[in-house]
């Protein structure tokens with residue numbers, strides 16, 4: 001598939017993301033800094049965010065790639081318990097200060113992509 005011109009970056013296969021399950025991590029360059037990001041599936045849709053809590057700018061998963069709570073309904077920061085909505089990144093409780101930084105995704109023909117933007121770039125190898 002030709003994704004040139006769309007700024008689409010391959011993230012994972014669709015089957016790698018189970019609803020309410022483990023996240024798939026990926027790296028981005030955000031505002032010139034390499035940052036971790038993650039994708040999850042929630043109610044069938046893929047959502048991706050920078051792995052950076054809005055309470056304190058640190059990664060949220062104490063256990064790698066586990067962001068959902070036990071119910072699979074909320075994303076948690078393991079440090080102080082901030083709670084975020086999986087579909088919007090909005091704060092839903094705890095000490096968060098605003099919403100997670102969302103990354104646009106696209107799912108096509110069994111492949112999940114994320115879309116780069118002027119301040120959000122793939123890591124150059």
Ligand code: FES
Nearest residue numbers: 053055077080082
């Ligand atoms: S760093 Fe995430 S809740 Fe404090």
